[in-house]
Amino acid sequence: MTMIYPNTYTSFMGHRCIASGPMLANVLAVKKALESKLNDPVLIFDDVTGSFVDVNTQGTDEELAQRYAQVDVAEPEAEQVETDTPRGRGRPKLGVVPREVTLLPRHWDWLATQPGGASVALRKLVEEARRASADKDQRRQAQERTYNFMTAMGGDLPGFEEAMRALFANKLEHFQELLNTWPEDVRDYALKLLSGT
Structure with missing residues (x-):
């Protein structure tokens, strides 16, 4: 397989x-x-x-x-809509996935007053939150990625615990200083994971 x-x-x-x-x-x-x-x-x-x-x-x-063959994972091609075929009844398929959301009554009241209804308002709120927290999310993912590697490879290296504290305190200069005593390949890979390159 x-x-x-x-x-x-x-x-x-x-x-x-x-x-x-x-x-x-x-x-x-x-x-x-x-x-x-x-x-x-x-x-x-x-x-x-x-x-x-x-x-x-x-x-x-x-x-x-x-x-372990490397298989290129191509993006699935978008479905092309045939113009000859008349459109069926109901809403067009836009890739929207229905799920249950639990909110307080005051939240539902507010959503009901929004133009486009609750679904449109929720999508707008989610997109706005994603844009607002994009940098923070990327930093958190980089820290988690670096943490995963460092706990496996650096747990017995000097300054490990202090390096972890510096990593999550976002004190990158101090983090790099602590890693200077580590083996070169381990240090370089940890810094690569942190930078996301």
């Missing part, structure tokens, strides 16, 4: 980066590292989440290539 791995990954053997890129390249590097019989732990991390990824390296390189 071929799995779909649209993200990029980075692998470490001990504190040394051994691969970065598509899943297959990382799996092959990890297999080679495990065959070297060194005692250093070998881990693969998802570059999007910073989380450890468990893989099966058993089998030949060809079997691994089949199992």
Whole structure:
């Protein structure tokens, strides 16, 4: 069975980066590292989440290539509306998903007075909140991604706890100073995850 791995990954053997890129390249590097019989732990991390990824390296390189083939995930093409076919009854399909929302009576009263009704008002409120908090959300995701990686790779490194406090206090200069004593590949990858590049 071929799995779909649209993200990029980075692998470490001990504190040394051994691969970065598509899943297959990382799996092959990890297999080679495990065959070297060194005692250093070998881990693969998802570059999007910073989380450890468990893989099966058993089998030949060809079997691994089949199992972990990089599959380009294309955006699904938008459905084209045929102009010859008359439109059916009801509302057009706009990709809107109905879900239940629980609000207080005063919220429903306010929504009822909004132009376009409750659904339009809620969509506008959600879009406005998304725009207003976009920077904060990106920073939080970068911190979580960096935290995931650092807890797996840096828990025994000097200044780990203080670095975590600096990370979540958004004291980036202090965070970088603390990581200067860490192994170069671990430090560079943690900073890469934090910057989102």
